[in-house]
Amino acid sequence: MEQLNTQVNLAGVILKNPVMTASGTFGSGEEYSEFVDLSRLGAVVTKGVANIPWPGNATPRIAETQGGMLNAIGLQNPGMEVFCKRDIPFLKKFDTKIIVNVCGKTTEDYLEVVERLSDEPVDLLEINISCPNVKEGGIAFGQDPKAVEAITKAIKAKAKQPVIMKLSPNVTDITTMAKAAEAGGADVLSLINTITGMKIDVNRRDFAIANRTGGLSGPAIKPIAVRMVYQVANAVKLPIIGMGGIATPEDAMEFILAGATAVSVGTANFYNPYATVEIVEGIEKYMKQYKETDINNLIGYVK
Amino acid sequence: MSKWKETGTVISQEMLADGVYSMWIQTDKIGKEALQGQFVSIYTKDSGKLLPRPISLCEIDREQGRIRLVYRVVGAGTKEFSSYQAGDTVEVMGPLGNHFPLKGKKAFLIGGGIGIPPMLELAKQLEKETDCVKQMILGYRDVLFLNKEFESYGDVYVATEDGSVGTKGNVLDAIKENGLEADVIFACGPTPMLRAIKEYAITNNIECYVSLEEKMACGIGACLACVCKSKEVDHHTNVNNKRICKDGPVFLATEVEL
Numbered sequence: 001m002e003q004l005n006t007q008v009n010l011a012g013v014i015l016k017n018p019v020m021t022a023s024g025t026f027g028s029g030e031e032y033s034e035f036v037d038l039s040r041l042g043a044v045v046t047k048g049v050a051n052i053p054w055p056g057n058a059t060p061r062i063a064e065t066q067g068g069m070l071n072a073i074g075l076q077n078p079g080m081e082v083f084c085k086r087d088i089p090f091l092k093k094f095d096t097k098i099i100v101n102v103c104g105k106t107t108e109d110y111l112e113v114v115e116r117l118s119d120e121p122v123d124l125l126e127i128n129i130s131c132p133n134v135k136e137g138g139i140a141f142g143q144d145p146k147a148v149e150a151i152t153k154a155i156k157a158k159a160k161q162p163v164i165m166k167l168s169p170n171v172t173d174i175t176t177m178a179k180a181a182e183a184g185g186a187d188v189l190s191l192i193n194t195i196t197g198m199k200i201d202v203n204r205r206d207f208a209i210a211n212r213t214g215g216l217s218g219p220a221i222k223p224i225a226v227r228m229v230y231q232v233a234n235a236v237k238l239p240i241i242g243m244g245g246i247a248t249p250e251d252a253m254e255f256i257l258a259g260a261t262a263v264s265v266g267t268a269n270f271y272n273p274y275a276t277v278e279i280v281e282g283i284e285k286y287m288k289q290y291k292e293t294d295i296n297n298l299i300g301y302v303k
Numbered sequence: 304m305s306k307w308k309e310t311g312t313v314i315s316q317e318m319l320a321d322g323v324y325s326m327w328i329q330t331d332k333i334g335k336e337a338l339q340g341q342f343v344s345i346y347t348k349d350s351g352k353l354l355p356r357p358i359s360l361c362e363i364d365r366e367q368g369r370i371r372l373v374y375r376v377v378g379a380g381t382k383e384f385s386s387y388q389a390g391d392t393v394e395v396m397g398p399l400g401n402h403f404p405l406k407g408k409k410a411f412l413i414g415g416g417i418g419i420p421p422m423l424e425l426a427k428q429l430e431k432e433t434d435c436v437k438q439m440i441l442g443y444r445d446v447l448f449l450n451k452e453f454e455s456y457g458d459v460y461v462a463t464e465d466g467s468v469g470t471k472g473n474v475l476d477a478i479k480e481n482g483l484e485a486d487v488i489f490a491c492g493p494t495p496m497l498r499a500i501k502e503y504a505i506t507n508n509i510e511c512y513v514s515l516e517e518k519m520a521c522g523i524g525a526c527l528a529c530v531c532k533s534k535e536v537d538h539h540t541n542v543n544n545k546r547i548c549k550d551g552p553v554f555l556a557t558e559v560e561l
Binding site: 024025026027031032034035047053054055056059060061062063064066067068069071073076078079082218219267269270271272273274 | 305306308346350351352353354355396517518519520521522523524525526527528529530531539540541542543544549
């Protein structure tokens with residue numbers, strides 16, 4: 001049998017396989033490195049990093065729902081200085097690509113982080129314009145096509161690394177936002193971020209999470225995510241990182257067949273800390289089973 | 304210290320009081336490494352329920368690799384756990400979090416309600432490793448559980464809200480009523496109780512360790528769901544938050560805001 005080719009290309013960055021982590025579910029990799037060898041992954045996507053430390057929201061920050069969970073962490077992060085000094089050197093110890101998720105309240109905040117990262121050994125930047133759990137920034141940039149294009153353009157003008165724009169599903173038509181990001185010069189798109197939801201605790205007669213609303217993730221949202229990846233893949237020319245409820249190799253293949261070049265594993269890490277590597281191995285098994293030698297032949301196979 | 308997610312086997316299950324269960328689980332590695340004050344994440348068999356239930360370790364048999372969980376049925380997940388019988392399998396991740404230090408000459412081991420179980424392994428280890436005199440102060444709403452099991456480690460003082468057993472009132476009422484003293488406090492229970500104990504400890508200049516809980520997702524410090532407020536900027540988060548699952552659950556009372 002011929003050697004399997006699982007390498008994929010994201011804007012000129014070659015990943016050894018299409019499996020990465022979803023921002024916010026994997027920290028900067030340290031905690032999960034006790035369970036999985038990060039060198040087995042195509043890339044590690046870090047939790048969102050801002051120019052200054054953010055304390056995040058009040059607790060409770062999460063709630064379980066049927067087949068999923070709501071979270072409203074509020075982008076707690078240590079700020080870019082600590083991140084650059086501590087987390088990037090940690091990730092450099094592994095043979096994997098480093099993708100840093102960038103968050104901010106204003107365009108200037110985003111640009112400050114992008115500039116700070118320009119000389120760091122970071123492979124790609126993922127710009128979070130889709131967090132539903134913060135009052136300023138985040139999703140405010142991701143629900144208006146003009147704003148999406150403007151911030152993409154501003155970041156592209158400063159960024160040394162290729163830029164991934166992370167899109168929100170909380171819009172009427174995600175292809176409008178995808179086209180706006182493409183027009184702004186984005187190199188890659190990632191989707192979907194979480195879907196805004198709410199849970200009421202009937203015993204306490206109060207909101208289950210302190211922020212009242214939170215982002216829904218997990219297997220419950222997978223069909224929505226697959227549909228959106230398919231729509232965007234057929235609307236723009238950019239490579240797509242697909243995510244939303246991926247927990248098994250079959251889930252990952254669904255996204256790839258729908259048009260994703262790479263996939264991110266998020267909530268599944270919480271209930272199966274070995275999920276990422278199991279998916280890497282399962283994709284290889286799938287390729288062998290169907291005698292497919294190149295993963296790239298499967299991207300967007302289903303038209 | 305390493306952590307694992309493994310499939311354990313239930314050795315025994317019994318009801319200690321209405322809604323309070325005791326389950327011994329045979330593990331491969333977790334029970335051999337676990338320490339007093341640590342916890343495990345238990346996963347349901349319902350694929351619609353994704354998140355683990357963090358449960359403190361009531362007892363650890365390190366030689367056999369066994370752990371004992373004493374837990375209260377509060378929802379569908381813990382109800383499922385209570386239905387497990389000897390021989391059933393259970394998904395366990397652990398051992399998680401830090402642990403109670405073994406120190407002090409004269410200690411209060413204070414448990415409130417379902418915060419009582421982790422005090423049993425602590426009492427056992429203090430007995431084994433130190434000369435510390437242990438005074439157990441256990442607070443209940445009404446029905447007692449586990450209190451007899453503490454008796455071989457020292458004097459046990461009970462407080463009940465309705466006064467049906469021991470002191471009528473809370474654990475601090477029991478301490479005052481019995482004129483007790485200590486040079487170190489270990490406590491686990493509801494936040495209002497811990498807040499009162501912290502104040503008592505500061506007033507009396509006693510070193511005090513509290514074990515906290517919060518809704519958790521990853522259980523290992525990655526997702527930042529289960530934070531508590533810290534007095535100083537935390538070295539890891541770089542903000543005034545500490546991760547209960549990773550930096551705790553045991554904290555010096557003076558380093559956290561309750």
